Amino acid sequence: MKYSMPSSLDLLGSLDLTLELEALANDSEYVFDHARLSRVEPFGMLLAGAKIRDFVASHEEANHADVNFRQHTYAGHMGFFQSILQDFGKKPGEASGSSRYIPITEILVEDMRKEAGGSSELRIKNIEREAYKLAVVLSQRNDDLCEYLTYSIRELIRNIVEHSKAKSIWIAGQYWPTDNLVEISIMDQGLGIQCTLSRNPKLKINNDRDALFLSIEPGITRKGHLKIDPYDEWANTGYGLYMTSSICQRGGDFAICSGDSCLYLNENINKMYSAAFSGTAIRMRINTRRISKLTQDLKMLLQEGERLARHNSKQAVLSASKISRILAN
Structure with a gap:
């Protein structure tokens, strides 16, 4: 065939x-x-x-x-x-990459754990190193934006390592100067969003669509204190998907795919597409002409995230229909 x-x-x-x-x-x-x-x-x-x-x-x-x-x-x-198992071109991770692109690269989760040698501090630093590579390309070296993106992408990678049971993390990125467009993507073939979030008894999740909407809410995967500190090296805040999706939604577009659904967001719309994928794949895009404006909005986005997290924490059971961020679109 x-x-x-x-x-x-x-x-x-x-x-x-x-x-x-x-x-x-x-x-x-x-x-x-x-x-x-x-x-x-x-x-x-x-x-x-x-x-x-x-x-x-x-x-x-x-x-x-x-x-x-x-x-x-x-x-x-x-x-x-x-x-895809065809002997042509470079192997994943073999191309050197630059500030304009990151080749398809497979990061083995077990290798990351071994390199850390059981040290939580070293594991976080290793994750942050990979996050920084992606943030440099996505921010096109805007220092403020790069710092927030490093923090947010670190949270995404950390969640894969700690919760998805994936064996590998796959990354890739590209900057197209003539289009004023930059894209980075992260993927794992682990449990998927619905399975991971379903461990939280406070969440009402009926399907993959619900899980995707809930996943981009701030603080969903975090317990305890709501306040976020982007410089706290240790806290797993649950703000990674919220911040990356919000930044890209304001300055480009964002997509997250898991199970039978793919959620697409930009400044004007949210839309759900059909898919068939066991795992989670995330696409982050920014229009480079909007980077300066984005840096002015970062603190506002964090404050809005804290407000939404407080609102969500008051719900006895949180479902996709109760998410104020969705209802506002």
Whole structure:
């Protein structure tokens, strides 16, 4: 059976790919044809790569092949084809990267734990090191924005390490100067948002859609004191997704995909798309022309987060329908 890759591995193209592969009938051979593929983006490569790897693993008795892919040198340089088990281009993490791009990189959670040697302090510093790499690209070296993004992305990576039971964290990023656009993406193939948040008895979660809306609320995954300190090296505040989604929503757009749903946010809308992905994938985008304005809004976003967290803490049971941030859109 031949499967034609989408013309664009952007947000919508990669979501379509997950649904199409999920619906493919069983066969003895699958040929992935890349002839139509013309554009690839970090999120799309991470999500498509994960879905294709899962598909190959779940159809291990079939033969798998790729055709018409050698012209895609950018995707090869970024590590996409090696990530889908095709011996072409660089391996994930092999390209050097720069302030303009981060190649597809796999960070093994077990290696991160071993490097820390059981030290919580070293583990957090290792996580912060990876977060800083992503924040530098996303902020395009704006110091204030980079500091807040480092803190927020650190929380996202820390949650993967501590709660998702994922074996790996996958990252990638790209800055397109002519489009004034920068994107970074983070993905894991762990338990997924719904399974992780369902451990909290205060949350009413009926489906993946509810879980995604709840996940971007401040303080949802945190217990105890509500006040946030962005310079506290130890506190796991539960503000990581709130801050990254709020920053990107005001200055670009944000997407988070888990299970059968993908939540997309920008300044004007929130929209839910269908998906088929076991794990969590996050896309953060910023229009670089808006970075200066964003830096002026950072403290306001934190204050708003504290207000929302206080509001949510007063709810005996919190459901997606009670989230004021959603109702305000």
